[in-house]
Amino acid sequence: MKSGKYIPFLLGATAALHCAAAPATPAPQRPSLAVNIVLSGIPYDFFSRYEANLTEDGFRKFMREGTVFTESRYEYMPTNSVSSLATLTTGAYPSVHGVVGRQWCDVLTGQTVSLIDDPAATGFDCEFGEGCYSGALLTTPTLGDRLRRDYPESKVISIAADPASAIVMAGLGTEAYWLNPRTACWTSSSDYMLYLPGWVTNFNEQYKNNSYFSNWFWVLCKDEMRYRNRRISYIQPEHEGRFRRMEAIKALPGMTAEGRFPRVSATPLASDMVADFVRQAVLQERLGDDDTPDLLNICFDAPRRVIAHYGPESVEAEDMFYQLDRTIALLIRFIEQETNGRVVFVLTTDHGCSDSYDAYALQADRFNGIQFRTIINSFLCAQYGGEAWVTGYFGRRLYINRNEAFSRGLSLDDVQRRASDFALQFRGIARVVPSCDLRSGAASDRYLQRLRNGYYQKRSGDLLVDLEPGLIEERTGVRADTGSAFEYDIHVPLMVMGYGIPAGVSDEEVDMTSVAVTLARLLGISQPDASSALPIRALTEAGTKR
Structure with a gap:
């Protein structure tokens, strides 16, 4: 806790004698700490499907003590992690905040642009040329930026x-930390600070000397009889006959x-590594221990x-959820103990996911985006001449x-519409706009409004493709995916718990x-600059009664 917070006993007693008639200073009505917890990719139904096996102090604590929203959605397409994290923190759609994905093509040069790559930034404790990340391409202030503007301290x-997750959430001018994949140590870049704080360096030294990376092995955290899922790929269960062994797919998604x-x-x-670092951040930065x-x-x-790798129907996904439940329980308990108690927790996800493409053998094929690009390019070349129509x-x-x-003096609108009409012939495509x-x-x-909400003119391209329900793109190491405007992708859990938050279930439709x-209202600050959304009534109306 911060030094100087406690008044010596004698001084406090003397002050009480002189000021006995003075009215007591009212306690602050706002939280001293807001904690956004995003469980990336968790489908909406996981919380009800696996509720019987959850601990009392993890997700069930949110269900029991917080407000549970049953109709919360991301009203745009395409859904992906970085777009949703930007939406959560800016209060705006991708059409406003501009985070349409991890990569896009520059409309003028045709060159591929990466959301966070920045050669002008320097990664700490990284090999030369690695970890050069920044938020330079982010355009919209977040809730955190607004908070720092109103309260610089x-x-x-x-x-x-x-x-990418850390940088998008951090916005334009706050601190971000992420893992260096080569060393498994926590790092940041020169875009956020001059050097790593001493407590981060000390924490990393402890991890470097920790041998659990080599000793750790994934085993089931509960008795095998309690698992609902039967598909298994990686984990070696004690009783193999209870499960249906699936062929393991090679390579992990997005990790090269x-x-x-x-x-x-x-x-x-x-997830445990993230929680360990969060605990140190709360302790060392003294989050939430003053007004x-x-x-x-x-x-x-x-x-x-x-x-994405094993599929939502897998034992691996189910066991991960149980272990995450335990991790969240320990983390919440720690934060509550180390702060002054005026904490609001938000628990949600950035998107849902499809079923595994090979789960039920209804359609074991996938959409080949590389082939789609090649054929559209060939079609436009045949129509108009040239060689490189698709960038x-x-x-x-x-x-x-x-x-x-x-x-060639062609109308871009005409080219787009002709390519769109041709693209509809592809098997698996439901709509091309x-x-x-x-x-x-x-x-x-x-549906069309969701497409418009996800469209940012400088970055979103010329054709937006939506696939048939359940169909995913073919990508290395991926069994289940996101990206559509269907319910399984946009309908997400949302639970809010803590200081001044009532317990209950709300069917209020929440964008x-x-x-x-809503967090801005609870914290007593202005809402983020680019947001035109309304606060959640079930929370702000309860807040006025504190």
């Missing part, structure tokens, strides 16, 4: 294993670097990797070479842009 910290962390990035150990409001953003990326395809967004169109249709006119239905606005 406030502390705002964002923590995640994935650098060598080093200590990639081996455990899709295991419960990765100045602080903000802590946490993203657990491991669940997304486990579910990129990322996350259901296809980019057309605009220089080819302009140099040219961006020219999103730039003009009102949305004709809620996830409202989370940042």
Whole structure:
């Protein structure tokens, strides 16, 4: 706790004698710490499906003591982790905050742009050229940025294993920490600080000397009879006959670097590593122990990797959820003990996921995005001449070479519509919308409005592709995926617990842009600059009664 907080007994007694008639100073009505906890990729139904096996102090504590929202959704497409984290922290859609994915094509040059790569930044304790990340391409202030503007002494910290997750949550001017995959140590970059704080360096030294990386092995945390799922790939159960062995797919999704962390990035150990560091951040930075409001953003990326790699129907996904429940229970208990008690916790996810493509053998095929890009390019070449009409395809967004169109005096709108009409012939595609249709006119239905909410003109490309329900793109190491505007992707859990929050279940329809606005209201600050969302009534109306 901060020094100087406690008044010596005699001084306090003397002051009490002189000021006996003075009215008592009212206790602050706002939380001193808000904690955003994002469980990346956890489907909405996991909490009810596995509730019987949860601990009392983890997710059940949220269900018992907090407000549980049953109708919370991300009202845009495509859904992905970085877009949703930006929405949670800015209170705006991708059409406003501009985070459409981890990569996109520059509309002028056709070159691929990475959301966080920045050669001008220097990663701490990294090999030369590694860890050069920053938020330079982020355009929209977050809740944390707003808090620091209103209260410069406030502390705002964002923590995640994935650098993109931490950086997006941190916004334009607050602190971010992530894991160096090569060393499995916590790091940041020169975009956020001049050097790593001493407590981070000391923490990393302890991890370097810890041998549990080599000793750790994934075993089931509960009796085998209690598991609902039967598909198993990696874990070696005691009674093999209870489970259906699935062929393990090679490579973990999104992890290409060598080093200590990639081996455990899709295991419960990765979540424990995040929680360990969060505890140190709370302790060393003294978050929430005075009347100045602080903000802590946490993203657990491991669940997304486990579910994508093994599938939501797997024993690995189920066991990961149970171990995460235990991890969250210990973390919440620690934060409550180390702070002054005026803490608000938000528990949610950044998106859901599809079923595994091979789960029920209804459709064991997947959509080949590389092939799609190649064929669209060939079609446009045949129609208009030239050789390089398509500059990129990322996350259901296809980019057309605009220089080819302009140099031939062609209307870009006409090229987009012709490519869109041709693309509908592909098996597995449900809808293709040219961006020219999103730039003009009102949305004709809620589905089209979701596409428009996810469209950022400078970055979203020329064709937005949506696949048939349940169909996913073919990617290395991926069994289940996200990205659609269907319920399994956009409908997410949302639970809020803590200081001044009532217990109960609410069926209020919640647009996830409202989370940042609601926290701003609870913290007594202005809402984030780019947000036009309304606060959640079930929480703000309860707050006025404190």
